[in-house]
Amino acid sequence: MKNRLFADVGTLSLNKRGEQLCGDMVEIIRKENAELIVVLADGLGSGVKANILSTLTSKIISTMIAAGLSVDECVSTIAATLPVCQKRGVAYSTFTIMRFIENREVEMIQFDNPMVILLRNGKHYDYPVTSRVVEGKTIHETRLTLELNDVFIAMSDGAIYAGVGEVLNYGWQRENIITFIEERYNWTLTAKTITSLISDECNRLYAGRPGDDTTITTVQIRKRKTCNLMIGPPADKKDDAAMLSKFFSEEGKHIVCGGTSSAIAARYLGKEVIPEMDYFDPHIPPTAKIEGVDLVTEGVITISRVLEYARNYLDNNSLFEEWGYHQDGASQIARLLFQEATDVNFYAGRAINSAHQNPDLPITFSIKMRLIEELTECLKKMGKTVTIEYY
Amino acid sequence: MKISVCVGSSCHLRGSYDIINLMKENIESRHLEDKVELAAAFCLGKCTDGVSVKIDDEIVVGVNKENFDQIFKEHVLDVL
Numbered sequence: 001m002k003n004r005l006f007a008d009v010g011t012l013s014l015n016k017r018g019e020q021l022c023g024d025m026v027e028i029i030r031k032e033n034a035e036l037i038v039v040l041a042d043g044l045g046s047g048v049k050a051n052i053l054s055t056l057t058s059k060i061i062s063t064m065i066a067a068g069l070s071v072d073e074c075v076s077t078i079a080a081t082l083p084v085c086q087k088r089g090v091a092y093s094t095f096t097i098m099r100f101i102e103n104r105e106v107e108m109i110q111f112d113n114p115m116v117i118l119l120r121n122g123k124h125y126d127y128p129v130t131s132r133v134v135e136g137k138t139i140h141e142t143r144l145t146l147e148l149n150d151v152f153i154a155m156s157d158g159a160i161y162a163g164v165g166e167v168l169n170y171g172w173q174r175e176n177i178i179t180f181i182e183e184r185y186n187w188t189l190t191a192k193t194i195t196s197l198i199s200d201e202c203n204r205l206y207a208g209r210p211g212d213d214t215t216i217t218t219v220q221i222r223k224r225k226t227c228n229l230m231i232g233p234p235a236d237k238k239d240d241a242a243m244l245s246k247f248f249s250e251e252g253k254h255i256v257c258g259g260t261s262s263a264i265a266a267r268y269l270g271k272e273v274i275p276e277m278d279y280f281d282p283h284i285p286p287t288a289k290i291e292g293v294d295l296v297t298e299g300v301i302t303i304s305r306v307l308e309y310a311r312n313y314l315d316n317n318s319l320f321e322e323w324g325y326h327q328d329g330a331s332q333i334a335r336l337l338f339q340e341a342t343d344v345n346f347y348a349g350r351a352i353n354s355a356h357q358n359p360d361l362p363i364t365f366s367i368k369m370r371l372i373e374e375l376t377e378c379l380k381k382m383g384k385t386v387t388i389e390y391y
Numbered sequence: 392m393k394i395s396v397c398v399g400s401s402c403h404l405r406g407s408y409d410i411i412n413l414m415k416e417n418i419e420s421r422h423l424e425d426k427v428e429l430a431a432a433f434c435l436g437k438c439t440d441g442v443s444v445k446i447d448d449e450i451v452v453g454v455n456k457e458n459f460d461q462i463f464k465e466h467v468l469d470v471l
Contacts, residue, residue, distance in 0.1 A: 259399040259434025275398060275431035277411060285403040288433050298433075300400050353438065 004224045005103035005148065006342040007036045009383055010192030011217040012199040012316065014158070016046045017209040023050025024156045024215035027062035030383070036100040037065050040217050042113060042156040044092040050213065053082055057093040065099060071109045071141075075134045096154045098219060106152070108142040114160050114174050115140070119151040122185045124178045149187055150221040151194060153177075158214030159198070163205030172205060190339050191218040192382070193324070196317040226252030227341035229333070231299055232349035232368060233260045234391035243391040244268040247347045248292075253336055256290065258299030261349065266290045281328040295336065297329030303371045305330035306337070310378035313338055337379060344379050346388040348372050392427050392471065395445040399434035402441035406455060407431075410442050413459050417467075426471055446470075 013022045023046045029037040039062045043053030057078055064074045084090065094112035101107065108116055108127075118125045129140045155177075164171040172180075177198060184197055195218045202214050228250045234243050244265060248254065256265045266273045273296065275288040284305055285298035309330065312319045323334035337344055348369065372388065379386045396414060398407045411431065418427050437443040440452035446466050454462055 262433055273433050275395075275433045277396075277398075277429065277431040279408050279411065282408045285398045285400070285407065286431055288431075296433075298398065298400055298403065301403060 003103055005146070006222050006224045007100045007103055008191040008220045008222050008342070009036070009038060009217070010190060010195040010220075011040075011215065012192075012195045013216075014199060014203055014206075014210045014214040016158070016211065016213050017206075019047050019213070021048055021051040022215070023047065023054055023213040024158070025051070025054035025058040026215060026217050027058040029062050029066050031066060034102045035066075036098075036219070037062050038096075038098045038100075038154070038217060038219060039065070040096045040113065040154045040156065040215060042094045042158075042213065042215070044090070046213055053093040056082060057095055061095060061097060065097060071097070071139065072134050075111075075137060075139070079135050094156075096217075098152055098154060100146070100219065100221075103221065104146055106142075106144050106146055106150075108140075108144075108152075110140045110142075111137055114155050114157055117151075117153040117155075117174065117178055117181070118144075119153070119181065119185060120147060121149060122182065122187070124182060146221050148221060148223060151181075151185070151191075152219045153181065153194065153198070154217045154219075155198075156213060156215040158210060158212035159202050159216060161212055162202035162210070162214065164211060188335075188339055191220040192313060192317055193320055193339075194218045194220065196320060222342060224342045225340050226250065226343040226345065227255065227336050228252055228345045228347065229255040229257065229337070230261055230265065230347040230349070231257040231303065231372065232353075233258075233264055233351040235350040235352075239391050240264050241268065243347055243349065243389075246389070250345055252343070253294045253340070254292075255295045255297070255333060255336060256293050257297050257303060257333075260351070260353065261299065262288060262290060262293075262296045265293060265296075269293070279328075280326060281330075284328040284330050287329045287332070295329070295332055297333060300368050300371065302329045302333065303368075303375065306333045307371055307375050307378065309334045310338065310375055310382075314378060314381055337384075338382065341384060343385045344387075346372055346376065346386070347391065348388055349391050392447055392467065393430065393445075394427055394467070395430045395432035395435075397433075397435045397437075397441060397443040397445075398431045399438065399441075401438040402435075402443055405441040407442050409456055410444065410454055410459065413456070413463075417463055421468075423467075423471070427467065 023043045027039045039058045041054040041057035043050035096113045097109040099107040161171040271291045276286045288296040309323045323331040435443040442454045
């Protein structure tokens, strides 16, 4: 059964200072039937050894859970598989499993990581937990019906030790993280942005030198929203009407990029293009307005900047302060595509703009097509459903 | 008089931002606000010769910072 909800995931890890590898590992598996499995594992120690332990743990658990096996079987498999640390004489990795079923229900199984924080309507929600012992390990289990805007924040213990001996005496506790995110939460924030807000704060408390691997993984239940973006007129003028009627018949928001595209879109709608004169950013051409279109921008230059933001979003999201708030065309597109949309449909016209074939200019037809392809890849990595139609 | 500065991709890369600012400065310093309406335009179709500026029904191409004063005098001040 399919509903109109979508589970958005964002994750970030900080490595312990001086370490090349992270001892925390997050595995994310999306299955066909709207099932999402997220496993966060924290291996004993740090560096290579911890990395191997957490990689094995997260891979084994996510694969077995995805195959429908029970948590008991997962735990015994891990116990039998993990290499035993010579120094400490134990094989050990903590884990948090979150399994979202058809965006209706969540099953959480937690072992020795800080307990997942649930925000419901932006406020901390205390969910029921049942504890039992499996292979000598106490695991905490929860089954819960999902609600729109539920936010699940899983973390490794590096998060709650942040600041110990640096800025704070005892680190910041789970309660402090709850207060921190409750104060900053609003429904427009994505899972990745919530993750980066907390992870940045941990890094700040560690004074940029984390004392332990620190991982934050957020899952947010959002409403499915479609955003349609048209860039470039069709190769053959005869296809204008076909492209535009399909584009405007799609539900959701509509973005038109490019001078010629906005001219033909305006003509199709029987409206005028009204350009704005304000440059909010000297590098990004101003936007325009067409009645019936949610956003009208210039093409290639604007989309190049959107792609830059998309790559950064997938990395450490350090440019959020720009695109999250600025009024230029690229920031507005970034907000619509990264924050709002769960489904993105591109309508890419293959017409070659003779003016852009000038060797003096850094924009060519092939660049435009490549930008859209790369942006598509980035959006898919964000977990969005993306389609492209070429005309 | 209506002046529209093209802000399409090609013109933008050739300096529409500067031309808009020069227009604003000149209109303000010469107190022409009542006589001149300044706007942006989405692609005037003269992409290879930007920056293009539409002054009433005439399109002036190749406007840049260097020739701005002369073009402003010829096409705006002398006409008004």
